[in-house]
Amino acid sequence: MMAHVEARGLRKNFGHLAAVNALSLTIAPGEIYGLVGADGAGKTTTLRLICGALKPDAGEVSVCGFDLRRQTEQAREQIGYLSQRFSMYEDLTVLENIRFFAEVRGLRPDEWYPRSLEILEFVGLADFRDRFAGQLSGGMKQKLGLASALVTRPRVLLLDEPTTGVDPVTRQDFWQLIIHLVSTPTSDSPSIFGENGGSRRGVSVLISTPYMDEAARCHRVGFMKKGQLIVEGTPGELRARLEGRILELRGSPLTEIRHHAAEVPGVEDVQAFGDRLHLRVESGQAEAVMRRLPAQLQPMGVSIDALRPVPATLEDVFIAFS
């Protein structure tokens, strides 16, 4: 199956800063790919290179088989882009906003109107079509942003930190929409996904986020740091890399245990979490550390109440591999 997004060797410099450096990634149809990293890691620049808003200094991008440089129009027609600070016209209604974005993208009234109604139904804004955008709640504004990005029936959806700072309830709703978009077979709702793609799977999504826990909802995750993808895989694959290497410790006094635990042979890293510690141990050393640590620390007068292996989080993975 042809990849929906194929980026190879992307580089973008701003002055001396390599914002994106030798970045390659592939997104399959129906896949949700999460680009995770700190502010300034290069996430937004990557999305802008892929949607064609920025020209790379090196490398190439193809979208659904169209080369972004040579077949710019066709490539960009496949893309829906929701920027981090999506700006809508607060003094226009929901429907008028969608109309504006549809017409900018060259859709005729007989195309955009029926699609808009269907998309508003899908994102749950059908009852609010005549409300001014300025009077929508944060979560509803975000859904309007998504609706505007969907009106051109993109096959690839680029979402730049759509859930930063929003209510977890809203975030949950938003993710349910995204997952429905990618997992609904096209025949169920042909006009959102294009009328001639009967057997095609749903859209694919490239989403950037600063939240590690959000990465766990993606099919595949790439961690970005200083413009590069430092590690990539499915959440399951990534966690498996630290399988059996994270131990949870409860005891007191925790501050003292934290300092001593770091010196126990086999312990690579110690992290405090409020009422407990997480230890990362060398591969194959978990059992040895579980024996050694209480033996070594208890004579110091500290009490160790529990020490057990726990599943690694994606944050553990990011830290271990960066």
Added chain:
Amino acid sequence: MPLPVIYVDELTRKFGDFTAVDHVSFEVNPGEIVGYLGPNGCGKTTTIRMLLGLLAPTSGSAIVLGFDSFRQSEQVRARAGYMSQKFAIYDDLTVWENLVFYGGVYGINDPARIQETLAQVGLSGHETVLTRELSAGWRQRLALGIAIVHRPQLLFLDEPTSGVDPNARRAFWDLIYDLAAQGVTILVTTHYMDEAEYCHRVGMMRDGKLLAMDTPLVLKERYVPGQVYEIYTAALLAGLGALEQTPGVLRAALAGDHLRVIVEQGLGEQTLKSALAATGVTIASIQKGEPTLEDVFLTLAKG
């Protein structure tokens, strides 16, 4: 029992018709790290501004370090440190010059104290670096240094780690734990669910109301009253539909490439397997999962 460092009683703040903080009550004890968790605009920063005496409450009261936070705000501010997300550090000054400048605001002119503060935040040796050259993580440490140069007993951190990578975030939290171990009490706001796990106790705020405050462990036990399962299947939507109809399933949601469900205590894997099998959904794997603070928030938000 020592007196609480922060004692908030029915604190309320209205802006016109809008109630930004709605009858909030809580206590923070000496040496505690308390997290204040909620989305943007839920009233976290308004609460902190009242605790610092920058904003008058509409009703209710806040006693901070034994002083009325609004009427005796100068005493509070002399003893409390505040690190804000949008704090202005002078980019064209060096690390040293920034600390000297802000130290001066508190009447601190002793170079030894500046040196000691730099060591506390791990910036010794970087005195002459221009602030604009610092990475986001190091800027945050400098901002922390500025907030503790006058040796406050209480530290307010407003979204201190927004936008830094997990390594820098962990390094920052190590500094916070060191401060707490020295007896500094810390109130930290965040909208990162996973960051709240770093705190001793966590308050969850939504629409101006404090929904709950307790240790992460107790919050999960109390508000996620069941077992979490992660179910892998190719038929996500069909599986979701079936599970939503299954008695005993408290919450079912799509989670990327799998389904995440919370079931009543005692409801075994077998019930889930049968429910899915009955609708023709094949399970690739099913495993127990861990509850998260997001699960807690979702339960509380449903009211």
